[in-house]
Amino acid sequence: MMTSFKPSIIVHGGAGPIKDDSLAARLEGCKAAALVGWKILEQGGLALDAAEAAVVVLEDDPVFNAGTGSTLNSLGQVEMDAAIMEGHSLRAGAVATVTGVKNPIRLARRVMEDGRHVLLAGEGARLFARQIGFPEYPPEALIVDRERKRWEQKHGTVGCVAFDSDGRLAVATSTGGIFDKLPGRVGDSPLIGCGTYADEYGAASCTGQGEAIMRVVLAKSVVDLLKAGIDPKSAAEQSIALLAEKTASTGGVIVIDRHGRIGFTRNTTHMPVCWMMSPGHVELNS
C-alpha cells in the first residue's frame, strides 16, 4: 500500500501595487481557484490537474492579468505566456506570446503531453492549438474594458503550486505580461527555471518584474534552497532577498516542498495568496 500524503495547495494573484479597489475581488478569485484545485486533490487527483484547474479559474476571472483580462502590449494586443511543470517527472510544457486561445495554461499542458517540445511561441503556438483541435478564441474576447482604459503600467501573473496525496508536486503559471510591452516580449512565467519550476524537492511559481526574475533564474533558485534543506518560508524569503540584492527589483514567490509544506513571500506592497492544507481551512493573505 502506498503511503498517502496530506495534500496542499497555494495560489497567487500577482505581486505588485494594487492601486484600485480590486484587492477583495482578487482575494475572492484566489480563494475560488484554491477551492477548485483542492477538490481535485481531496479526491486523490493529480497535483498537475489541480494546478492546471486552479490557474484556469484565475485565467477566466477578468480581475487577473492572465487569460481573459490580460494586459495589452504596445500595439494594443493581448499576448499571453504560461507554463506547467510536474516535479517527479520533470515534464514541462509552456507557451509564450500566444493569442487566440482562451486558456493558455491548458495549451501549455497540451504542449507537455505532446512531448515533442517544451516551449512554443507566437504563431507557432497558435498553429499547434489549431492542429490539436483547441477551439479558436477571438483575441478581442480576452480584452476587457478595464485594460482598454488602463494607462498605468501593470505587472501581475497568476500561479498555483499543488502537492497531491501521492506526494507529487506540480506548478502552473500564467500571465498577460506587462502593460505596453513590445510585441513578442516573453516574460519569466513560461520559462522553466525562471517563473516556473518543479522537481522532486519542491515547486515554485514567481511573479513580479519578469526581466529581473529571469536574470536570477528565480524559481529554480527557490527549489535549490529546498533541496539544500531550507524550509519553504525561509527559501521563499532568501530567494526574494537575492532578487532584490542582485537586481534591485521586486516580486513574490509561492512554494511547496516535498513534504507538502507551504511558503510564500513578496517584497511588493501586495500579493494576494490563498492556501489550503486541510479541508475547509482556507487561508488568505495579501
Next chain:
Amino acid sequence: MMTSFKPSIIVHGGAGPIKDDSLAARLEGCKAAALVGWKILEQGGLALDAAEAAVVVLEDDPVFNAGTGSTLNSLGQVEMDAAIMEGHSLRAGAVATVTGVKNPIRLARRVMEDGRHVLLAGEGARLFARQIGFPEYPPEALIVDRERKRWEQKHGTVGCVAFDSDGRLAVATSTGGIFDKLPGRVGDSPLIGCGTYADEYGAASCTGQGEAIMRVVLAKSVVDLLKAGIDPKSAAEQSIALLAEKTASTGGVIVIDRHGRIGFTRNTTHMPVCWMMSPGHVELNS
C-alpha cells in the same frame, strides 16, 4: 591600477553525432571564431564583444546550425534562437523563433542594450529588428542547399564563453534549433539559465537535446557548481552527468570560471570545441 587578468575563450560548434565528413570544417570554423574573439580580448576588449563576435563567425559559417545554414522546421522555414549574457551585471538579451535577420546574436545583444526586455520572440523580434534599423535579411538566404536536402534529425548549436582582461565573463549561444521542429518551438539556447547563463562565478553555454536541457536548467546548474567551488572541468562533467541521470539525454557544455579557467564536456560522440588561453596557442577537441 586595476589588476589585469589573463583572458580566455572557448567556442563550441554543437554536440551530437557528426555523420558526414564535416568534422574538419567544423573544427576550422571553431578555430576561426575563437581567433576573432581572442583578438578582441587581447586588445583589452570586453568579454561580451568577444563572445558576440565569435558567435557571429559561427552564424555566418554555413557548416553550423545557426544563422546561415540553420536547420528547417516542419514547414521548411528557418526560425532561430540566440542569447547573450554578461556575468558581472547579469544583463541579458535573447531572441527566439526569429527570422529575417542575418545574425540573431547581434539582435540578442541589441535586446540586451535596449534594456526593456530580455527575450523577444517571433514576429515581435523581427519588428524590433526593423525598428532599431537592423537590415532585413531574406529568410531564404539563411537556407543552404545542405539543409534543403536534409532528412535526418539535426541537433546543433554554437556557443562561446569569454573572459576578459578586466575579469568579466560573458556568454553567447545561437542555434537554428532541431530539424523538423514545430513552428514556434523555442529551445534551450535563448532561455537564460537553460542554454545560456553567466554570473559573477562563471559562464556556460550548452548544446544538445534542448527540451531536456530546459528541464534541468543546465547552464545555471553548471554555474552554481562553480559557485560551490567545483573546478570548471568537474562542474561540466557533473552537470552533464545530471542531465543524463535526470532526463536520459545527451548534450555538451562549455564553461569558464571567474579565474578564467576553462572546462567542457559532452556525452555525445562529438562536440567540436576550440579554446585559447594564451596568444597563438589554439587548442582543439572534437
